[in-house]
Ligand SMILES: Nc1ncnc2c1ncn2[C@@H]1O[C@H](COP(=O)(O)OP(=O)(O)OP(=O)(O)O)[C@@H](O)[C@H]1O
Ligand SMILES: O=P(O)(O)OC[C@H]1O[C@](O)(CO)[C@@H](O)[C@@H]1O
């Protein structure tokens with residue numbers, strides 16, 4: 017593939033923009049917060065920018081014509097290429113008096129790239145828990161690099177972050193990854209813990225790797241940010257790209273994480289089974305525990321989708337068992353009214369009610385939760401059988417790992433393809449230290465700090481939670497005066 021080289025210059029087209037380093041005093045250790053501000057104070061345009069090699073590598077950085085200019089699928093249509101000024105608004109719902117906005121760079125191919133195809137040595141690593149679609153993203157990175165940019169040197173790091181310094185790499189070719197999207201899990205393996213920044217960067221340097229695609233959740237993205245900082249400190253031309261993964265959907269800023277829809281879809285089977293069991297037994301109660309360590313998105317969406325759920329319990333909405341407005345009163349009401357009921361509970365819900373406090377952590381330092389499903393089954397059985405002397409038939413279904421071990425559904429496969437392509441275009445153009453994801457429906461490049469500083473949570477003040485409450489008719493478990501608090505100070509918007 018031929019590529020004409022020129023002195024790197026396209027960054028300067030943002031000539032009307034003023035660059036502001038937020039962290040001047042910590043310039044040697046924190047390069048991650050770069051905001052570009054323009055316009056009069058009342059109409060401020062704020063680009064939450066991502067780093068580029070030009071920021072820290074000598075100005076001799078070469079730029080080449082994007083090989084996509086010679087690609088039969090892309091070459092004809094000029095607007096396939098993203099303009100240097102194209103941005104995505106973080107908030108698309110504005111009021112008349114809104115005068116300022118935060119924007120991210122629009123993802124997509126640039127006119128110029130900073131790598132020649134033969135120069136690229138890319139690697140892919142998957143970290144944290146499993147998620148449907150991991151294999152699809154791996155496949156699409158390999159195919160995209162190979163077929164769009166003519167890159168042939170691509171390797172996989174096995175077993176998560178620690179694989180960088182404990183294992184050999186595996187060669188990834190389009191043929192090798194061709195069918196992997198039909199399988200659940202990750203062909204590369206994954207792990208928690210074992211993030212040693214210096215050992216990882218030493219290994220990157222030893223192997224001569226210069227593009228790193230890192231798939232994982234909030235912890236993984238924090239690890240990616242640390243790798244980026246170290247790479248930058250060492251002055252290496254190595255692009256660090258994060259691809260957010262979590263079925264919990266707890267990564268902020270982005271509309272949704274891949275695999276989430278698949279998990280919600282798969283959860284329907286468990287809820288259906290719980291409903292069948294509950295309906296067929298006298299005073300039947302079907303109880304389903306779903307994943308969601310700190311965020312109840314899977315439980316909320318699976319309940320809303322099913323319409324058979326009478327009560328959905330999530331970490332963001334504390335509940336209580338006994339007394340007026342409590343869970344037991346509501347269960348009794350449902351049994352009286354319809355003879356059965358279905359409860360969905362997220363794994364992180366009600367932890368504060370469980371007396372055991374073991375404070376156990378996993379290898380990454382995440383708090384391990386008590387099994388709220390078993391605990392609440394016991395509580396319900398004890399209360400109705402012992403205290404109320406009401407015979408109930410409770411069936412507890414725990415499909416925890418089943419909803420994340422499946423292959424991704426069709427819509428997630430397309431989502432994964434877009435993520436992979438966005439990641440590749442960004443890395444080839446010389447951007448680094450960023451993550452990719454849809455913001456208000458448009459794929460964008462987002463700086464790491466935006467997605468690692470907080471977690472996405474279900475807003476119980478949002479209309480989606482109101483929809484859930486009105487679909488189940490469950491109590492709010494709120495005492496009067498408790499409503500109206502934005503728990504996260506979340507800037508995410510109601511989408512429908
Ligand atoms: N603050 C951090 N700094 C550096 N590395 C981290 C940090 N937090 C987590 N990691 C590393 O990232 C990897 C994955 O982290 P973790 O187990 O928390 O999963 P995750 O990426 O958050 O995904 P999941 O959605 O499954 O929780 C681990 O190897 C862990 O050591
Ligand atoms: O048992 P593992 O593999 O550590 O993963 C469990 C966790 O992973 C997640 O699926 C994603 O963070 C959580 O919902 C869950 O608590």
Ligand SMILES: [Mg+2]
Pocket residue numbers: 144233234235
């Ligand atoms: Mg996590």
